[in-house]
Structure formats: structure tokens, C-alpha cells
Amino acid sequence: MRKKIVAGNWKMNNTLSEGVQLAKDVNKILTEKAPNCTVILGTPFIHLADVVRSVDNKLIKVSAENCADKEKGAYTGEVSAAMVKSTGAEYVILGHSERRAYYGETDAILKEKVDLALANNLKVIFCIGEVLEQREAGKQNEVVKAQVENALFHLSAEQFANIVLAYEPVWAIGTGKTATSAQAQEIHAFIRGVLAAKYGKQVADDTTILYGGSCKASNAKELFAQPDVDGGLIGGASLKAPDFYGIIEAFN
Ligand code: PGA
Numbered sequence: 001m002r003k004k005i006v007a008g009n010w011k012m013n014n015t016l017s018e019g020v021q022l023a024k025d026v027n028k029i030l031t032e033k034a035p036n037c038t039v040i041l042g043t044p045f046i047h048l049a050d051v052v053r054s055v056d057n058k059l060i061k062v063s064a065e066n067c068a069d070k071e072k073g074a075y076t077g078e079v080s081a082a083m084v085k086s087t088g089a090e091y092v093i094l095g096h097s098e099r100r101a102y103y104g105e106t107d108a109i110l111k112e113k114v115d116l117a118l119a120n121n122l123k124v125i126f127c128i129g130e131v132l133e134q135r136e137a138g139k140q141n142e143v144v145k146a147q148v149e150n151a152l153f154h155l156s157a158e159q160f161a162n163i164v165l166a167y168e169p170v171w172a173i174g175t176g177k178t179a180t181s182a183q184a185q186e187i188h189a190f191i192r193g194v195l196a197a198k199y200g201k202q203v204a205d206d207t208t209i210l211y212g213g214s215c216k217a218s219n220a221k222e223l224f225a226q227p228d229v230d231g232g233l234i235g236g237a238s239l240k241a242p243d244f245y246g247i248i249e250a251f252n
Contacts, residue, residue, distance in 0.1 A: 001206075002205065002206050002207060002208045002230055003037075003038050003164075003208045003230070003231075004036070004037035004038065004208070004224075004230050004231045004251055005037055005038045005039075005040060005164060005208055005210060005230065005231040005232075006035075006037050006038075006039055006040070006220075006231050006232055006234065006244075006247055006248045006250075006251070007039075007040035007041075007042055007063065007091075007093075007125060007164075007166075007210065007231070007232070007233050007234065008026075008040065008041050008042055008234050008235075008238025008239075008244055009042040009065060009093060009096070009212075009233055009234065009235050009238060010022075010041070010042060010043050010044065010047075010065070010238060010239060011065065011098070011235060012044060013044075013239055014043075014044070014047065014239070016046055016047060016050065019043055019044070019046075019047040019050075019051060020047065020050050020051060020054050022239070022240075022241060023041055023043075023047075023051040023054050023055050023060070024054050024055070025241035026039070026041065026055070026060065026241045026244055026245065027054065027055040027056055027059060027060055028241075029241055029242075029245045030056075030059045030060065030245075030248070031056065031059065033245075033249075033252075034059070035059065035248050035251070036251040036252050037231055037248065037251040038061060038231075039059065039060050039061070039248055040060070040061045040062070040063050040091055040125075041055070041060055041061075041062055041063065041238075042063040042064070042065050042091070042093050042125070042233075042238075043062065043063070043064070043065070044065060045064060045065075045066075045079045045083075045084070048062060048064060048084065048087035048088070048089045049087040049088065052087055052088035052089060053088075057088075061090045061091060062087075062088065062089040062090065062091070063089055063090070063091030063092060063093055063125060064079070064084040064089050064091070064092040064093065064122075065092075065093045065096070066079075066092070066093065066094065066096075066099060066113075067079060067080060067081040067083075067084050067092050067094070067113055067116065067117055067122075068080045068081070068113070068116070069109050069110075069112040069113045069116065070112075070116075071116060080116070080120075081113075081116040081117045081119070081120040081122055082120050084117075084120070084122060085120045085121060085122055089122070090122065090123060091122060091123045091124070091125055091164075092113075092117045092122045092123075092124055092125070093124075093125045093127065093166075093233075094110055094113050094114060094117065094124050094125070094126050094127070095110045095126050095127040095128065095147070095151065096127045096168075097127060097129055097131075097168060097170045097173060098173075101170075107146075107147065107150035107151045108150075110126075110150075110151040111150065111151045111152075111154065114126065114151055114152060114155070114163075118155070118159055118162055122162075123162045123163070123164065124162060124163050124164065125164045125165075125166055125210070125233065126148075126151065126152060126163055126164070126165055126166065127165075127166045127168050127212070127233070128143075128144045128147040128148060128165060128166070128167055128168070128191075129143075129144065129147075129167055129168040129169045129170050129173075129212075129213070130143040130144065130169060130170065130171075131170040131171065132170065132171035135169060135171060140169070140187060141187065141190050144167065144187065144190075144191060144194075145190075145191075145194050148165070148191065148194060148195075149194075149198075153198055157199045157200070157203050160195075160199055160203055160207070161203070161206065163207065164207070164208045164209075164210060165191060165207060165208070165209045165210065166209075166210040166211075166212050166233040167184070167187055167188060167191060167209060167210070167211055167212070168211075168212035168213050168233060169183075169213050170213075171213075172212075172213025172214050173212065173213045173214070173235065174214070174235060174236060175213075175214060176214050177213075177214060178213060178214040178215065178216075178219050178223075179211070179213060181219075181222045181223050181225070181226050181229075184211045184223055184226055184229050185226035185227065185228055185229060188209050188211070188226065188228035188229050189227075189228045191209055191228075192204045192205075192207070192209065192228055195207055208230040208231065209228060209229065209230050210229075210230060210231045210232050210233045211223050211224075211229050211231075211232050211233070212232060212233035212234065212235070214236075215232040215233075215234050215237065215247060216234075216236075216237045216243065216246070216247065217237070217243060217246025217247055217249070217250070220232060220246070220247040220250035221250040223250075224250050224251060231251075232247060234247055
């Protein structure tokens, strides 16, 4: 059975002490009320090592929000997959729409990042999703299919076991507009079909596909009840421990 996951994506929020406090707050709640899913905190690079040390690794896994597309060397300001791994983080979020839109990350760049992450034994939370114009033109399926094919379909089935997909319609990120549970289910099922056609039914059935985009405690239960929605990637609502727990609790 595929994993159910609730993953936070703090984005560019929290100073070091604020981030460590938030991680401790989430850890405290989960110590008292054990989660029914894998919980991941996606944090800026500067928090990773301290957050790893501040939480119970059995309750909370830690993820970077990005890594470099180069292995090592003269790339001032970049952070490699090996460096991320050395903090104790186990995951890296790649292909977030903000990285694609604001930092020019193309499918070709993301392919390099995915390969380096996997080579360094990180699991990848790979984000895909269409912008509003594409949804309005009915092109969402072809957009997400191309994103998956271009950055991931060179992987072997064995490697693909380390990939979690996150479908995040760009028009729903940080906007308060959530995809309906029916819209989410429809495209998640489509994505699983794309995986089945390439890797077979078993791999497709074993792949966790998260929904992201204005997911919060009030809509998580309905979204996660859809057969092909295996949890969420949470931005805004991951910045306060009780809000984040409200989403984790959707699996109880
Ligand atoms: P949001 O962000 O929950 O604030 O909409 C989700 C994401 O970008 O991962």
C-alpha cells in the first residue's frame, strides 16, 4: 500500500529560532496524538540540521525545498543534494511552481536535480501543475503529463519508488481557491494512469500523489477521502502547528 503523507512547505518563512520552535511545536502535538500518516516538514536550508535534531525521527521526516542541479564546486550560493543529505534530511521538494516561475527551472534542469537527489539517497517530492490559463483551455492533463514525462520518465521503476508526486494547480497555491475534491480526484487518477502506462499498475498503485494548493483543515478531509489523493503538500497552513495538525488529523 502506498504511503499517506502530509508535508509542510514553509517556503521562505521563519528565522532559525522560529523554525526550530515550530518544528518542536509540531513534534509535541504528534507525541501526544500519533499521526496516521507520514509527516514531513519542508524547510529552508538553514533550518534543516537543527530541525532534524529537534524532532523525533519516527514521527517527523525533514525535507529541503530545493537543491542544486550541479554536484559540487564553484556555484556560489547553491546547496547540493549531498549537503542536504548530510543534515539528516530525507526528502527534497523539486519542481515547485514558484521555482519554475521565478527561478526559471525548466524540465531539463529539474531532471538534473532529480538525478542528483536520488544519487544522494534523498526521496523527491516532485511538484507538477497547470496555471489558470491552461486549466481554462482544458489543457491540464497534457501539461502535467509532459512535466512528469520530461523530468521523471528516464528513471527506472526501481528509482521511481523514491518519487512522491504533488499535484498543485498553480491557480490554487496561496490564493485560497482550492481545487474541488472532484477536480483533484479526476487529475490524480489521470496521473496514476500515466504512471501505469509507463511503469505498470504496481508502480502506479504504489506511488503517493499529494494534492497541494490552499489545503487546510477545513477541506483536507474531503480531499484526502478521494481514492487517488494520498495526502497534501501544505504551504500557508503549515506555518502554525495547530493548523498543520488540523490537516494531519484528517487521516485519523
Ligand atoms: P498553499 O501552498 O498551501 O499556501 O496554497 C501550497 C504549496 O505551494 O506547496
